[in-house]
Amino acid sequence: MRDPLRGASGAGEQTAPANEVRSDGGAMSALEAWIRSMSRPEPSAEGRLPSHSPTCAGCGTENPAGLALKVDATEVGVRAVHRFDHRQEGAPGITHGGLVAAAFDDLFGFLLYRVGELAVTRSLTVEYLRPVLLRTDYEFSAHVRDRSGRRLHVEAAALDADGNPVATAHATFVVVDVEHFEQGNIAGR
Numbered sequence: 001m002r003d004p005l006r007g008a009s010g011a012g013e014q015t016a017p018a019n020e021v022r023s024d025g026g027a028m029s030a031l032e033a034w035i036r037s038m039s040r041p042e043p044s045a046e047g048r049l050p051s052h053s054p055t056c057a058g059c060g061t062e063n064p065a066g067l068a069l070k071v072d073a074t075e076v077g078v079r080a081v082h083r084f085d086h087r088q089e090g091a092p093g094i095t096h097g098g099l100v101a102a103a104f105d106d107l108f109g110f111l112l113y114r115v116g117e118l119a120v121t122r123s124l125t126v127e128y129l130r131p132v133l134l135r136t137d138y139e140f141s142a143h144v145r146d147r148s149g150r151r152l153h154v155e156a157a158a159l160d161a162d163g164n165p166v167a168t169a170h171a172t173f174v175v176v177d178v179e180h181f182e183q184g185n186i187a188g189r
């Protein structure tokens, strides 16, 4: 796996977390620390993968508006059992389609741990086959279908308790360098 920090210009005005130091002893910027955390995922003994960040809208545990997906590594990709709640409601009792898409998008983000490179969503298509009900468990799974240059083609499905698909998704992620994330405004956190 290549080092995703290669070519990083550093983010001078960002605040370094107190306990993060580089191998050369210098302080790491918040962005560098995040890139490192993305490149060294340590699944738990049960296979649980670390969130993209504590405040990630898809999987962060410190985002009160987030989905807080809990994602596990599988032999071929990743999976999550998830139930949406009232905060994700669209029509009464039914999950808003945009939030279903968000779940797929974030799940795809976990495949990057397997790929070992940073990439971002360029396109995302969701097929809504049946209503995704609130307060109901669904099993989401995703895998990388193939790669072509910088393009990663990824696929996913959400199944109900009977194993019937309620939604499927496919997306193109494009591999990016660290510079992509330097556009993010994390200095003012």
Ligand SMILES: CCCCCCCC(=O)SCCNC(=O)CCNC(=O)[C@H](O)C(C)(C)COP(=O)(O)OP(=O)(O)OC[C@H]1O[C@@H](n2cnc3c(N)ncnc32)[C@H](O)[C@@H]1OP(=O)(O)O
Residues within 6 Å of the ligand: 052, 105, 106, 108, 109, 110, 112, 118, 119, 120, 121, 122, 123, 148, 149, 150, 151, 172, 174, 176, 180
């Ligand atoms: C990282 C962990 C967190 C994960 C969280 C969940 C995922 C997310 O939410 S990511 C956030 C949402 N996405 C973004 O913000 C991305 C915004 N878009 C961008 O920054 C740019 O468009 C970016 C980087 C994707 C591509 O731009 P750029 O680097 O200029 O590449 P570009 O030349 O346009 O295209 C790159 C490749 O993709 C291909 N491509 C572009 N669009 C498409 C498309 N719609 N379908 C298929 N292929 C495409 C191009 O043909 C090209 O292929 P190749 O390199 O093989 O010739």
